[in-house]
Amino acid sequence: MKRTLLVVGLLAGTATAVCANAASFPFSVGEKLTYQVYWGFFPVGRASLEVRNIEPVDGHDCYHLVANAWTTGLGELLFPVKNTVESWLDAKELFSRKYKESRREGKSVYDDEIDYDYQHRQTIIRNVTKNTKRVLPLEQPVLDIISSVYYMRTQQLLLDAEQVFFLNAGTTNFNVAVTPDQRVTISVEPLGNVDALRLEPKPTLKIVAHNKGRMWFWVSDDDRHLPLQVVSQMTIGSARLALNKIETIDATTGAAIAALPTDIHPNAQAPRTANKD
Secondary structure, eight states: OHHHHHHHHHHHHHOOOOOSSGGGSSOOTTEEEEEEEEETTEEEEEEEEEEEEEEEETTEEEEEEEEEEEEOHHHHHHSOEEEEEEEEEETTTOSEEEEEEEEEETTEEEEEEEEEETTTTEEEEEETTTTEEEEEEOOSOOBOTTHHHHHHHTSOOOTTOOEEEEEEETTEEEEEEEEEEEEEEEEEETTEEEEEEEEEEESOOHHHHHTTOEEEEEEESSSSOOEEEEEEEETTEEEEEEEEEEEEEOTTTOOEEEEEEOEEOTTOSSOOOOOOO
16 A cells, blocks of 8 residues: 555656747746546545746746645645645746755655756755755756646647657656547536546556556647646555646735536546547
């Protein structure tokens, strides 16, 4: 069970024509998406994605993106997880300038920070927990596991059209290919049926591949490309994140100023589909 809840925590932390300017982006400061996390049919936690504010990094305005994941109920009793991942996405060029994570998984504690120094072409990795530092070459702009989600939301997603982006995962960089392979309809209450695209990133998360699994994302088939659901099916079981709340958060006070519930039926391991041409 500890291993399965760790997978859930990693998935939650995960949770292509570039728009011309920030005004045309499908997200804005204050957007907060909240998800219910399931292991099989059992709710074991919650997760959220938030565009907290715009902050300067090395003199460049960046979207400050924050992802949180935490266990609840039985999951909290068996193996508590409380993870926060932050990313700073350049608001003009749409690549990562900074990344930070704080993970609390069982008795393990891990904190690190990554600075992408494009001026000196360096990736600077600081392990805050162990007080160590590594400097690696940085040959081209990169995305991280959080900023890549928002980057993909700005892209024109077409059925069967492959998109490729360059991802940094700590000490390694690699290309990730994403192809929308299905156009489906997901039942989202109280909104009713929502047109969606299914995406499968390749390669997938290392822990998913290690357990001979696959992972899919469903995003709304509209200009917003809202992340609606994530499903990972592995030999050790199935994990799922389902969107159940959309809020607008005041960047100054942190209070919700608008909310729209979008509950997805908790018993659906995969969305009901209606294929479209």
